[in-house]
Amino acid sequence: MNVQEKSSGLPTGADRPRLKIAIGSYGHTKAIKDGSIPIEGVDADMIEVTPIIQAFRRMVRDLEFDICEMAPTTYMIARALGAPISPCRSSSCAASTMAVSSCGPTPAFVRPRTSKARKSACAPIR
Secondary structure, eight states: OOHHHHHTOOOOGGGSOEEEEEOOOOTTTHHHHTTSSOOTTSEEEEOOOSSTHHHHHHHHHHOOOSEEEEOHHHHHHHHHTTOOOEEOTTOOTTSSSEEEESOOSSTTEEOOSSSSOEEOOOOOOO
């Protein structure tokens, strides 16, 4: 562990939450998906789903991922039908796709799988 990790206040080692993330393979997501740009404070488990629309369905129906790319129309219909998903804090509804987390009515929190609540920050997908 380096000094920067220790002083940042982010979880390290075994305390780092493992998040299942489903995003499409694009030029602007390549570095995140291959790990050359790490996501601070979490261990990202990138799930490859082709075509990505299948991930939308799996997220809406089963909340299979902690973070998932989703078309705004799919998100709006799912929320209208009561799906407990929310857009990530920095997502923009003006984008053609957005990142959502399976968290309920308050944005930017990912549903906890343990007793510790987990936070996630994500950027608009495209």
